[in-house]
Amino acid sequence: MSTDIVKSPMELIRGIPNIQPYHHGCVLTIGNFDGVHLGHQTLLKQVVAKAHSMGLAATVMTFEPQPQELFAGDKAPARLTRFREKYVELKKVGIDRLLCVNFNHHFAAMTAEYFVECLLVKQLGVKFLVIGDDFRFGQERRGDFAMLVAAGKKYGFEVISTASFCVSQQRVSSTAIRHALANNELEQVEQMLGRPYSIRGRVSHGRKLGRTIGFPTANIPLKRRVAPVAGVYAVEVLGITAAPIAGVANVGHRPTVQGVRQQLEVHLFDYQADLYGRQLEVVLRHKLRDEQKFESFDALKLQIERDAQAARVWLSERNNVQFRPSNGI
Numbered sequence: 001m002s003t004d005i006v007k008s009p010m011e012l013i014r015g016i017p018n019i020q021p022y023h024h025g026c027v028l029t030i031g032n033f034d035g036v037h038l039g040h041q042t043l044l045k046q047v048v049a050k051a052h053s054m055g056l057a058a059t060v061m062t063f064e065p066q067p068q069e070l071f072a073g074d075k076a077p078a079r080l081t082r083f084r085e086k087y088v089e090l091k092k093v094g095i096d097r098l099l100c101v102n103f104n105h106h107f108a109a110m111t112a113e114y115f116v117e118c119l120l121v122k123q124l125g126v127k128f129l130v131i132g133d134d135f136r137f138g139q140e141r142r143g144d145f146a147m148l149v150a151a152g153k154k155y156g157f158e159v160i161s162t163a164s165f166c167v168s169q170q171r172v173s174s175t176a177i178r179h180a181l182a183n184n185e186l187e188q189v190e191q192m193l194g195r196p197y198s199i200r201g202r203v204s205h206g207r208k209l210g211r212t213i214g215f216p217t218a219n220i221p222l223k224r225r226v227a228p229v230a231g232v233y234a235v236e237v238l239g240i241t242a243a244p245i246a247g248v249a250n251v252g253h254r255p256t257v258q259g260v261r262q263q264l265e266v267h268l269f270d271y272q273a274d275l276y277g278r279q280l281e282v283v284l285r286h287k288l289r290d291e292q293k294f295e296s297f298d299a300l301k302l303q304i305e306r307d308a309q310a311a312r313v314w315l316s317e318r319n320n321v322q323f324r325p326s327n328g329i
């Protein structure tokens with residue numbers, strides 16, 4: 001979590017100990033919100049509308065790490081959005097406050113009853129709760145809608161459950177989006193997310209081999225995050241100039257050069273500048289191929305030239321714009 005988050009208009013409450021008396025009284029929803037997809041957005045819009053009509057803060061409670069990351073460790077599904085990305089998307093929907101709970105074994109062991117009485121009622125003073133139709137919470141996920149309705153009567157808050165938001169008769173979920181990404185169904189992903197899939201990150205120093213073969217790349221380490229995608233993509237990069245810059249990117253381990261960690265590398269077409277330290281958003285538009293181990297660096301170079309050409313063609317056909325050739329391609 002970086003400091004620019006704190007200055008922005010959506011208030012970030014960093015953990016339960018930082019809940020203040022003025023946070024008491026809110027319209028609340030709870031969940032991972034990985035991806036902040038259209039199903040989440042439908043529910044979040046109801047939270048915002050209700051909060052406005054009640055004159056209360058629209059509040060989201062989310063968890064870091066996500067529960068499956070605590071329980072399954074490396075076997076947890078790859079994330080669609082890091083905390084920072086969730087923050088950006090939740091702010092766009094109009095949420096006023098984001099409570100980020102440190103999800104540890106102690107918190108996970110809390111009973112559903114204690115969670116409601118102690119956290120929702122005493123600390124947050126919830127007046128209205130909006131949840132999805134499959135929402136479960138508390139130790140062993142025993143808390144559900146019926147239990148919340150009963151608690152609401154006892155403590156004086158209302159609860160509504162929203163209907164499933166579907167695309168092509170399929171319930172939109174973080175899991176469905178991960179599957180579609182794994183199957184390279186990027187258009188379907190866009191329909192479920194309500195925006196194209198992108199990866200945000202800061203450019204760091206690489207081994208600077210790319211420039212020796214005419215393909216300087218901006219390296220974006222994925223850090224502890226495992227990407228839900230892998231391979232070579234035609235991309236558009238936001239955050240440098242007002243218009244997106246077209247390029248070609250690889251998400252992988254770079255077996256040809258004995259790379260170890262998975263990272264995102266992007267080569268921008270017809271653009272040269274020092275990007276180190278810059279925060280970029282790389283929008284994946286089309287998958288070109290899987291990553292491969294090549295016999296030589298020269299063979300890799302030839303393939304990257306073909307990738308760049310294929311990406312230019314794909315993007316120019318899509319955008320109906322001709323890009324100027326460079327690097328002799």
Ligand SMILES: Cc1cc2nc3c(=O)[nH]c(=O)nc-3n(C[C@H](O)[C@H](O)[C@H](O)COP(=O)(O)O)c2cc1C
Pocket residue numbers: 206207208209210211215217219232248249250253254255256257265266267290291292293294300304307308
């Ligand atoms: C479009 C593109 C495709 C790539 N494909 C592969 C690949 O299939 N296999 C591989 O080992 N590395 C691949 N790479 C990674 C290169 O090994 C890496 O960019 C090069 O070694 C430069 O690394 P550097 O930025 O650390 O200098 C690809 C890079 C790009 C930009």
Ligand SMILES: Nc1ncnc2c1ncn2[C@@H]1O[C@H](COP(=O)(O)OP(=O)(O)OP(=O)(O)O)[C@@H](O)[C@H]1O
Pocket residue numbers: 030031032033034038039040042043130131132133134135162163164165166171172173174175176
């Ligand atoms: N398609 C949807 N329609 C309506 N509500 C949804 C939809 N998807 C999620 N929600 C609700 O949003 C809240 C947060 O959900 P959660 O982060 O668990 O999302 P999910 O996308 O269903 O994830 P997963 O695929 O991991 O189950 C929950 O209350 C959930 O029921």
